[in-house]
Amino acid sequence: MSDHTPTGWKRWAYSTNHKDIGSMYIMYAVVMALIGGTMSMMIRLELAEPGLQFLEDLHFYNVLVTGHGLIMIFFVVMPGLIGGFGNWFVPLMIGAPDMAFPRLNNISFWLLIAATVMLILSVFIGGGAGTGWTMYPPLSNSLFHDSASVDYAILALHLAGASSILGAINFITTIVNMRAPGMTFHKMPLFVWSVLVTAFLLVTALPVLAGALTMLLTDRNFGTSFFAPEGGGDPILWQHLFWFFGHPEVYIMILPAFGIISHIISTFSRKPVFGYLGMAYAMVSIGAVGYIVWAHHMYTVGLGVDTRAYFLLATMLIAVPTGIKIFSWIATMWGGSITFETPMLFAIGFIFLFTVGGVTGVVLANAGMDIMMHDTYYVVAHFHYVLSLGAVFSMFAGFYYWIGKMSGRQYPEALGKLHFWVTFIGVNILFFPQHFLGLAGMPRRIPDYPDVYAGWNMVSSIGAAIAGFGTLIFLFVIYRTFTAGEKAAANPWGEGAKTLEWTVSSPPPFHSFSEPPQFDAKPEAAE
Amino acid sequence: MLSKFNWFIFSLVALVGGLPFQAHAQMAHPWQFGFQGAFSPSAEKLHEFHSLLTVIIISITLFVLGLLIYVVLKFNRKANPVPSKTTHHTLLEVVWTAVPVLILVVITIPSLRVLYFLDRVEDADMTVKIVGHQWYWSYEYPDNDDMTFDSYIVDKEDLEEGQPRLLTVDNALVVPAGKNIRLLMASGDVIHSWAVPSLGVKLDAVPGRLNETWVKVNEPGTYYGQCSELCGVNHGFMPITIKALSEDDYAAWLLEAMEEFANNDNDNKPLKIASLQGKASVWEGSNE
Numbered sequence: 001m002s003d004h005t006p007t008g009w010k011r012w013a014y015s016t017n018h019k020d021i022g023s024m025y026i027m028y029a030v031v032m033a034l035i036g037g038t039m040s041m042m043i044r045l046e047l048a049e050p051g052l053q054f055l056e057d058l059h060f061y062n063v064l065v066t067g068h069g070l071i072m073i074f075f076v077v078m079p080g081l082i083g084g085f086g087n088w089f090v091p092l093m094i095g096a097p098d099m100a101f102p103r104l105n106n107i108s109f110w111l112l113i114a115a116t117v118m119l120i121l122s123v124f125i126g127g128g129a130g131t132g133w134t135m136y137p138p139l140s141n142s143l144f145h146d147s148a149s150v151d152y153a154i155l156a157l158h159l160a161g162a163s164s165i166l167g168a169i170n171f172i173t174t175i176v177n178m179r180a181p182g183m184t185f186h187k188m189p190l191f192v193w194s195v196l197v198t199a200f201l202l203v204t205a206l207p208v209l210a211g212a213l214t215m216l217l218t219d220r221n222f223g224t225s226f227f228a229p230e231g232g233g234d235p236i237l238w239q240h241l242f243w244f245f246g247h248p249e250v251y252i253m254i255l256p257a258f259g260i261i262s263h264i265i266s267t268f269s270r271k272p273v274f275g276y277l278g279m280a281y282a283m284v285s286i287g288a289v290g291y292i293v294w295a296h297h298m299y300t301v302g303l304g305v306d307t308r309a310y311f312l313l314a315t316m317l318i319a320v321p322t323g324i325k326i327f328s329w330i331a332t333m334w335g336g337s338i339t340f341e342t343p344m345l346f347a348i349g350f351i352f353l354f355t356v357g358g359v360t361g362v363v364l365a366n367a368g369m370d371i372m373m374h375d376t377y378y379v380v381a382h383f384h385y386v387l388s389l390g391a392v393f394s395m396f397a398g399f400y401y402w403i404g405k406m407s408g409r410q411y412p413e414a415l416g417k418l419h420f421w422v423t424f425i426g427v428n429i430l431f432f433p434q435h436f437l438g439l440a441g442m443p444r445r446i447p448d449y450p451d452v453y454a455g456w457n458m459v460s461s462i463g464a465a466i467a468g469f470g471t472l473i474f475l476f477v478i479y480r481t482f483t484a485g486e487k488a489a490a491n492p493w494g495e496g497a498k499t500l501e502w503t504v505s506s507p508p509p510f511h512s513f514s515e516p517p518q519f520d521a522k523p524e525a526a527e
Numbered sequence: 528m529l530s531k532f533n534w535f536i537f538s539l540v541a542l543v544g545g546l547p548f549q550a551h552a553q554m555a556h557p558w559q560f561g562f563q564g565a566f567s568p569s570a571e572k573l574h575e576f577h578s579l580l581t582v583i584i585i586s587i588t589l590f591v592l593g594l595l596i597y598v599v600l601k602f603n604r605k606a607n608p609v610p611s612k613t614t615h616h617t618l619l620e621v622v623w624t625a626v627p628v629l630i631l632v633v634i635t636i637p638s639l640r641v642l643y644f645l646d647r648v649e650d651a652d653m654t655v656k657i658v659g660h661q662w663y664w665s666y667e668y669p670d671n672d673d674m675t676f677d678s679y680i681v682d683k684e685d686l687e688e689g690q691p692r693l694l695t696v697d698n699a700l701v702v703p704a705g706k707n708i709r710l711l712m713a714s715g716d717v718i719h720s721w722a723v724p725s726l727g728v729k730l731d732a733v734p735g736r737l738n739e740t741w742v743k744v745n746e747p748g749t750y751y752g753q754c755s756e757l758c759g760v761n762h763g764f765m766p767i768t769i770k771a772l773s774e775d776d777y778a779a780w781l782l783e784a785m786e787e788f789a790n791n792d793n794d795n796k797p798l799k800i801a802s803l804q805g806k807a808s809v810w811e812g813s814n815e
Contacts, residue, residue, distance in 0.1 A: 050692070058760045065757075132757045138734060139717040139759060144661075229735020235718060236733060269602070270610040275620055300720060300755075301731045302712070302738035305646040309639055316631045320624060326591060327623040333598040335611035340603070348595060355591045359584035366634070368641035369580065371729045372562065372573055375720060375755040439562050440555035441724035443755045446763030450693045450751075452555045 005510050016102030017510065021109050022087030023406065028112070029080030029395075030478075034471070036071035039064045041468055044430075048461035050451045061447040062130030067123060069133030070153070073253065074160045075119070077391050079112060081256040082202075083167060085398050086195045088406060090171060092501035092508065093189045095180030095517040100173040108167040115159035122152035129153045132445060134242060135216070137227040137235050142220040151220060154213045161206045161213075168202035171195055180500070182519040186280075189499045190273060193280045194259030197287040198252050204291075205248035212241035236301055243294035251290045253387060255283055257394030258325060261347050263499065264401050265329050268344035269336030270496035275328045282321035282328075289317050299370040308367035315365035322358055326351060341493075342416030346397035349424050350390060357385025360435065375445075378438025384431045396423070396474070404492050408507040409485030415477045423470035429463030553725060554691060554751045563725040566745050569645050570727030576641050583630060645727065648741035651709035655700065659712070659719030659732035659754070662761035666700045671781060676788040680764050694751040699768035701784070703777035704747045712738040717759060723752035723767055731756055744771035 006014060015021050043064055046055050055061050087105065091098055099105045122129055126147020131140040140150050175196045179188065188196075215226040216238065225231025227238045266273045273279060296315045299308055329351050338344070360382040364370055373379055396419075404410040433456035442453045449457065491502035500519070504512055555563050565571045601607065656667040660677075667675040681695040702708050712721055714732040722729035723742075730740045744750070752767035772780055 058763075062757065062760070062762070130759070136718055136757070139757065144717055144759060234735060236736070271612070272614045274614055274616075276614065278620055300729050301718075302733060302736055305643060309642060312638060312642065313635065316635060319631060320627050323627040324620070324624060328620075330591070330594045330598060331616070331619070333602060335607070335613055336598070336602045337607050337610040338599065338603045340599075348599070352592060352595055355588055359587050362631075362634070363577075363580050363584060366576070366580070366638040366642070368638060368645050369573060369576060371569075371645060371727060372577070372724060374729055375722075436560050440559040441563055441722075441752070442555075443722070443753050443763075445757045446753070448693060448763050450555070450691055450753075452557050452559070452691070455558045 014106070015109075016098070016106055018087045018091050018099045018102070018105060019406075019508065019510075019512075021105050022084050022089075024109055025079045025083030025087060025112075026085075026399075026406075028109075029076050029084055032071055032075040032079070032116070036068050036076055037468070037471060039068040039071070041464060043068065044461040044464035046447060047449070047457050049458065050449060050454050052448055055447060057127075058447050059127055059130050062132070062445070063123060063128035065445050066129050066132055066153075067119075070119065070157075072387075073133065073249070074157065075112070075116060077253045077387065077395070078160075078164060080395050081253070081260075081391065081398075082164070082171075082195065082198060083109065083112070085191075085260065085395075085402070086167075086171060086198075086256060089402065089501055090174060090192055090195050091178070092504065092512055093192050093499050094175065094178060094183060095500050095513055095519060096174060096178035097511060097513050099170050100178060101170050104166050104170050108163045108170065111159050111163035111166070115156045115163060118152050118156035118159060122149045122156060125149045125152060134239075134246070136242075137216060137219065137238050140216060140220075141228065151217065154217050154220075157213055158210060161210050164202050165206050168199035168206075171199040172203070175199075180516045180519040186277065187519075188280075189259075190262040190276070190279055190283075191256070191259030191499075194255045194257075194283055197283050198255045201248040201252050201255075201287055201290065205245045205252070208241055209245035209249075212238060212245070215241075236298075239298050239301060240294070243297045244291075246297065247294040248287070248290045250386075251286055253391050255287065257350070257391045258283060260394045260398040260401070261329065261350050262332075264343045264347040264397050265332050265351075266498075267401070267493050267496040268341060268347075269333045269338050270494070271332055271336045272498070273328070274331035274334070275324075278324055279328050282324045285321045286318060289314065289321070293318065296365060296367070296370075299367045300374045312365060312367045316362070319358070319362055319365075326355055326358070341400070342411070342413065342420055343397045343401035345417060345420040345424075346393050346400065349420065350393040350397065353385055353389040353393065353428075357382055357390055360385065372441075373438060375443055376438035377434040377442045377444060380444055381431050381434035381438060384427075384434070389427050389431065396420075401493075402501075403481060404485075404488030405501055405506045405508070407481065407485070408488055409481050410488045410492060411477055411481045411485060415473065415480060419470055419473040419477055422473055423467060426463050426466030426468075426470050430460055430467050431463070433457075433459045433463075553748050554694065555724075565725065565727070566748065566750060567726040567728070567743055568745070569742065570725060572641050572644055573727045576637050579637065580634065583634065587630075645740070647739060648707045648709060648743075650707060651741060652706040653703075654709040654711065655702065656711040656713065657700075657721050657732065659714040659716075659721065659758070659765075661716050661759050662754075662765040664696075664700075664719075664721070664765060664767060666698075671785060674785050674788050675791050676784070677791075678768070680766055691751065693764065694753070694766045694768065696766055696768045699749070699770045701770045701772060701777065701780050702742075702744060703774050704744045704771040705774070707741060707743050710740050710742060712740075718756050719754050719758045719765070720756035721752070721767060722755040723750050723769055725750050726752075726769070728752075729755055744769070747771050747773050747776070 126149045129149045138144060175192055218224040219226055219228060225233040227233045227235050262273050293311060293315045295303060295311045364373055364382060400411055400416055437453055437456050442449055488506040490505050491497050500517055562574060565574045653670050656669060658665045664678045665675060676698050678696045678698045681697055683692055686695060712730050712732040714734040719732040720729060721732055726742050728740060728742050730738050748771055750769045754762055754765045
C-alpha cells in the first residue's frame with residue numbers, strides 16, 4: 001500500500017497505528033468479556049437453587065468470583081472503553097494524525113496481554129486465588145493462600161497497571177498537545193474530556209495500587225509485615241490503600257461511558273449537548289471528589305464514628321455532579337428530533353439504569369444505613385447497575401455508534417435492536433431482584449444460601465440466561481456486520497453527528513489526517 | 528414499553544416491601560422484598576430511615592423515568608421534525624444543582640443521627656467478646672469468669688425439625704433481652720464480619736484490632752445472621768445464631784452454661800498466636 005502499511009501479522013504485532021491498536025483492544029475486550037461472562041454464568045448456575053449442585057470445590061467458587069471481578073474490571077471495561085474507543089476516537093476527534101507516542105501505545109497493549117497470561121496462570125497454579133478482587137489480607141497472605149496463585153494475580157495487576165499508566169500518559173500528552181488549530185479545551189468533544197479526566201485518575205491512582213501490591217508481595221514472600229498484625233502491621237492499611245485506588249477506579253470505568261453517551265444522545269437528538277461546560281466540569285469534579293471518598297467502602301471495618309461521618313458527607317457530594325449529567329442528557333433530548341437507532345436505545349437505557357444504580361448509591365453512602373447493606377446482594381445489585389448496566393451498555397452503545405466508522409460496514413439494525421431489548425430485559429430480571437435479596441440480608445460471595453432466598457435467586461438466574469442469550473445475539477450481529485454489512489458512508493447518522501471522526505471516510509485511511517483538519521470555531525461544533 | 532411498566536410495578540412493590548411491616552419475622556422469608564423485622568432499637572431506627580430513603584429514591588427514579596418517557600413521546604422525529612437549538616438555560620442549571628443539594632441535606636441530617644446512635648452505648652449492662660475463626664465463631668463472657676464457647680454450623684443431616692439450613696449453630700450466643708450489651712469483635716485469623724440483620728448489627732472482626740459496637744434485643748427470640756466478609760473456603764458456612772432470653776431464663780442458662788463450658792480454656796485458644804505460629808512454621812519451612 002502507498003502508506004508503507006505493514007502487512008500480515010507484522011501490521012498487528014508491531015502496530016503503532018492508533019486505529020489498529022484500538023481495534024486490537026476492542027477485540028481483546030470482547031474475548032475477555034466472554035471469559036468473564038462465562039464465569040458469571042457458572043456463578044448464577046450454582047446459585048439458581050439452594051444447595052451445592054455444580055461446584056463441589058468451594059474454593060473454585062471463590063476463584064470464579066475473584067476472576068469474574070478482576071477480568072471484567074481490568075481486562076474488559078478498561079481496555080474496551082479507554083484502550084479501544086479512546087485509542088480509536090481521541091485522535092480522530094481532535095484532528096490528530098495519531099497518538100503522541102505510537103510505540104508506547106504498542107507496548108501498552110502488549111503489556112496487557114502479558115498481564116492476561118499472568119492472570120490465567122494464577123487460576124491454574126495451586127487452585128487459584130480465592131480472595132475476591134479486593135484481595136484483602138490476611139486472606140491473601142501466604143498463610144492462607146500459600147501457593148503462587150496470589151503472586152501471579154498480583155503480577156497480573158502490576159502489568160495491567162503499568163499498561164494503563166503508559167496509556168494514560170499517552171492520552172494526556174496527545175490531548176494537551178495535538179488538538180487541531182482552533183480547538184481550545186472548551187471546544188473539545190466531551191468524549192475527549194472524559195478520557196482526559198480518566199487518564200489523570202489513572203496516572204495518580206494506579207501507582208497507589210502498585211505500592212500496595214508490592215507491599216503485599218513482600219509480605220507474602222520476603223517476611224515483611226505491612227499488613228500482618230503479628231509483625232506490627234495492619235490489615236486495614238491495605239484496605240485504605242486499595243480503596244484510595246479503588247474508588248477513582250470506579251470513575252475510571254464510568255467517565256468514558258459518560259463521554260460516549262453524550263455524543264450519542266446529541267447525535268440522535270440532532271441537537272448539540274445541553275450545558276456543554278457544565279457537563280465537562282461535572283466530569284472534572286466527579287474525578288476530583290473521587291479521591292476523597294474511598295473509606296465509604298469500609299464503613300464496617302471499625303473506623304471511628306467521626307471519620308465515617310466525614311466520608312458520608314463527602315460521598316453525598318458525588319450525587320450533585322452526577323445529577324447534573326443525567327438532567328443535561330435529558331435536556332439535550334428535550335426539543336430534539338429523536339430517532340431510535342440501536343446506539344440511542346442503549347444510551348437511553350443507560351440513562352435510566354444508571355439512575356437506578358445512582359439512587360441506590362445514595363442509600364449506600366449513608367454510613368449508618370450501610371450497616372444493613374454492606375457485603376450483601378444490595379451492593380452487588382448497586383454496582384452491577386452502574387457497571388454491568390452502565391459501563392457495559394455504553395460499550396454496546398459505542399460499538400453500534402462507531403462500528404460503521406471502524407469497519408466500514410454498518411451493523412444490521414433489526415438485529416441490533418433485538419440485541420438491545422433482549423439484553424435490557426435480561427439484565428433487569430438478573431439484577432433487580434438482587435436488591436430484594438440484599439435487603440433481606442443475603443451476604444455476597446457465598447456459594448450456597450439459606451432456603452428462604454431461593455425464589456429471587458432463581459429469578460436472577462433466569463435473567464442471567466436471558467442476558468447470556470443476548471450475548472449470543474451480539475456475536476451474531478458482529479458476524480453479520482462483517483459478512484453482510486452494508487457499506488457505511490462517511491457519516492451515516494446525518495446532521496446530528498458533528499465531531500471530526502465523521503469527516504473522514506469509513507473506515508478512515510491508515511493515516512487519518514495528513515494535514516490539520518479545518519475546525520469550525522463555533523463552540524457548538526465541538527459538541 | 529412493557530419492561531418499563533414492569534419496572535414501575537417492581538418499584539412500587541419495593542416501596543411497600545421497604546416498610547417494616549412484618550413485625551414477627553426473625554429471619555428472612557421467601558420472596559421477601561424488604562428488610563427482615565426490626566428487633567433492636569438500632570434496627571428500628573434503620574428501618575425508619577430506610578423508609579424515608581425509599582420514598583426519596585423511588586420518587587427520583589420515577590421522575591427521571593417520567594422525563595425520559597415524555598421526551599421520547601414528545602420529541603421524536605415524527606412529533607418534532609425540526610430540532611431546537613437551545614443549549615443553555617442558566618436558571619434551569621442552577622435549579623438542578625441546588626435541588627439535589629437540598630434533597631441531600633434532608634437525607635444527611637437523619638443519617639448522621641442514626642450513625643451516631645448505632646455507634647456505641649455508654650452504659651452497657653454486660654459485655655460479650657466475639658472472635659471470628661476459619662470457620663466458626665467463639666463467644667466470650669468476660670463478666671462471667673471469662674466463660675467461653677465455640678459456635679459451629681450444624682450439618683444439614685443433624686438439623687432438627689424447624690431449624691433453618693445454613694443458619695443453625697450448635698451453641699448459639701445467648702443474651703438477656705432488654706439489656707444494653709457491648710459487643711467486642713476480634714479475629715484469630717482472617718477478617719470476618721459479624722452480622723445479624725434483624726438486630727441492625729454488622730461489624731468486621733479484624734485480626735490485631737478490637738472493634739466495638741452494641742445491641743439491645745427488644746424481646747426474647749432467636750435471631751439469625753451470617754459471616755459477611757469473604758474469609759475463605761467455608762465463608763458461607765459460619766452462621767450466627769443469637770438467642771435472647773428473659774432475665775430469669777438467662778440467669779438459669781448462665782448457671783448451666785458456666786458449668787458446661789467450665790473446661791473451655793481461653794488461654795489455649797488459637798486466637799492469640801495462631802498466625803504467629805503459622806508464620807513461624809512457614810519461616811522454618813523455608814529454612815530447611
